Amino acid sequence: MAGRLEGKIAIITGGGGAMGGAQAALFAKEGAAICVADVNRDAAKDVSDKINADGGRALPYELDVRSSEAWAEAVTVTEQTFGNVTTLCNNAGANFRVSFDEQTEEQWHTIIEIGLTGAFLGIKAVVPSMRKAGNGVILNMGSLASIRPGGGSPGYGAQKMGMVGLTRSAASSYAKDNIRCVIISPGHVDTPFIRGDNPHSPNNWETSIDNPENYERRKSNTPLGRLQVPEDLANAFLFAATDEAAMITGSMITVDGGSAL
Numbered sequence: 001m002a003g004r005l006e007g008k009i010a011i012i013t014g015g016g017g018a019m020g021g022a023q024a025a026l027f028a029k030e031g032a033a034i035c036v037a038d039v040n041r042d043a044a045k046d047v048s049d050k051i052n053a054d055g056g057r058a059l060p061y062e063l064d065v066r067s068s069e070a071w072a073e074a075v076t077v078t079e080q081t082f083g084n085v086t087t088l089c090n091n092a093g094a095n096f097r098v099s100f101d102e103q104t105e106e107q108w109h110t111i112i113e114i115g116l117t118g119a120f121l122g123i124k125a126v127v128p129s130m131r132k133a134g135n136g137v138i139l140n141m142g143s144l145a146s147i148r149p150g151g152g153s154p155g156y157g158a159q160k161m162g163m164v165g166l167t168r169s170a171a172s173s174y175a176k177d178n179i180r181c182v183i184i185s186p187g188h189v190d191t192p193f194i195r196g197d198n199p200h201s202p203n204n205w206e207t208s209i210d211n212p213e214n215y216e217r218r219k220s221n222t223p224l225g226r227l228q229v230p231e232d233l234a235n236a237f238l239f240a241a242t243d244e245a246a247m248i249t250g251s252m253i254t255v256d257g258g259s260a261l
């Protein structure tokens with residue numbers, strides 16, 4: 001039986017990360033060829049190697065989403081390796097979990113540049129390729145902060161609310177080219193983003209879900225009773241990437257166990 005993404009060619013940013021990696025594996029299983037793009041080359045290579053070992057088609061690519069030149073190269077290499085790009089997943093993101101008073105100008109710029117400018121540059125880079133393909137789907141990673149940013153990190157709230165506007169703008173602009181754009185918003189997902197101490201998303205005992213108090217607080221904020229896992233999100237990304245979602249554009253799909261209710 002043909003896969004649900006047979007013939008599709010996807011660039012997945014943050015592809016070496018937990019959610020991007022799960023999307024890459026699932027999309028490849030469903031027949032897509034994947035450019036696993038991440039600023040962390042080793043992480044991209046690990047995800048890509050696993051896909052190729054499992055019989056899929058993947059290419060690891062070191063990409064800093066903040067660079068338009070790097071984006072142009074990533075699209076060229078993907079086209080030369082697999083063909084025209086049909087699918088883009090903008091997962092790369094950053095956060096610094098400090099209050100408005102404490103957030104520095106540098107932290108603000110990092111969050112906005114990786115999460116929002118990176119997605120904008122990615123869309124601009126892939127659209128010409130999608131036009132050549134005759135179809136395209138752009139999937140943006142949202143958050144609970146895309147619905148109710150609250151009083152935490154102001155850069156994160158602005159980035160994730162900005163992603164709603166970027167999604168609608170791209171959906172309106174490119175519907176005529178048969179290109180859809182959807183934002184998918186997770187709740188609390190058990191990944192290194194909220195567990196580990198990463199350069200793009202530092203955590204300490206105060207913020208990490210390694211701290212049982214934080215884990216339980218996030219769990220009790222989830223009416224369906226558990227944190228999400230990367231595969232919960234990958235399934236929604238898959239649906240949105242297929243023609244089953246042919247009439248869905250500009251909208252948000254929440255995968256949050258009810259946290260936003």
Ligand SMILES: NC(=O)c1ccc[n+]([C@@H]2O[C@H](COP(=O)([O-])OP(=O)(O)OC[C@H]3O[C@@H](n4cnc5c(N)ncnc54)[C@H](O)[C@@H]3O)[C@@H](O)[C@H]2O)c1
Nearest residue numbers: 014016017018019039064065091092093143189191193200
């Ligand atoms: N985990 C959660 O609870 C949660 C909830 C809502 C939204 N999100 C969003 O999900 C995304 C993170 O995914 P994750 O939870 O799998 O985290 P993750 O830390 O496992 O993955 C993030 C990946 O992005 C990569 N990255 C960072 N900066 C980059 C750059 N400049 N260019 C290219 N790649 C870069 C990292 O190397 C990493 O592999 C972010 O957009 C985040 O805002 C996460």
